[in-house]
Amino acid sequence: GIQVEQSPPDLILQEGANSTLRCNFSDSVNNLQWFHQNPWGQLINLFYIPSGTKQNGRLSATTVATERYSLLYISSSQTTDSGVYFCAVPLSNAGKSTFGDGTTLTVKP
Amino acid sequence: GAVVSQHPSRVICKSGTSVKIECRSLDFQATTMFWYRQFPKQSLMLMATSNEGSKATYEQGVEKDKFLINHASLTLSTLTVTSAHPEDSSFYICSALNSGSPYNEQFFGPGTRLTVL
Numbered sequence: 685g686i687q688v689e690q691s692p693p694d695l696i697l698q699e700g701a702n703s704t705l706r707c708n709f710s711d712s713v714n715n716l717q718w719f720h721q722n723p724w725g726q727l728i729n730l731f732y733i734p735s736g737t738k739q740n741g742r743l744s745a746t747t748v749a750t751e752r753y754s755l756l757y758i759s760s761s762q763t764t765d766s767g768v769y770f771c772a773v774p775l776s777n778a779g780k781s782t783f784g785d786g787t788t789l790t791v792k793p
Numbered sequence: 794g795a796v797v798s799q800h801p802s803r804v805i806c807k808s809g810t811s812v813k814i815e816c817r818s819l820d821f822q823a824t825t826m827f828w829y830r831q832f833p834k835q836s837l838m839l840m841a842t843s844n845e846g847s848k849a850t851y852e853q854g855v856e857k858d859k860f861l862i863n864h865a866s867l868t869l870s871t872l873t874v875t876s877a878h879p880e881d882s883s884f885y886i887c888s889a890l891n892s893g894s895p896y897n898e899q900f901f902g903p904g905t906r907l908t909v910l
Binding site for chain 2: 715717719724725726727728729732770772774775779780781782783784785786
């Protein structure tokens, strides 16, 4: 099956810093989602981004489907950005997905 | 929009008892929902696909008689952990696909933390 790798596994930032998280996948995909899992376990949808670039406030994402990777940019990080960031790609046309192992982000005040 | 609820958020039970977890899509219809399991500091592992009006599809290694799934309406799927044991303790999360959307975008519930004593 398709493999999903995220990097880095852990990231510690000072508040206000910028960061880039990466998601590599082993096969072509027709959709990709980025999620933020907060410290209470809730997964929050950040982007549905099969290709191209999207921006939402301080966050933006770019997927280059032909090269099998996606990037999540976080600018001017805040302590509330802390948590685990997952990317997920589809396993089948039935909508089920496989998740990467996540990047754990800690933003220090 | 696209809100998914789960109930209960936390449950503690004795070994051998059964526990039912509900997953509801509050503002959209979902013919397909998914159940995941997450251990501490690990990623989400897909357990099964819940299909409205038909049997669930289980991933390899997941016991269907252990984890009973019912998807009786377009907004509700339930997961019952039968004869729970301490090794079943985990964080269970559901997600739902919006049937009215052409995109396979998943929306997640807040999760249920199960502790089996």
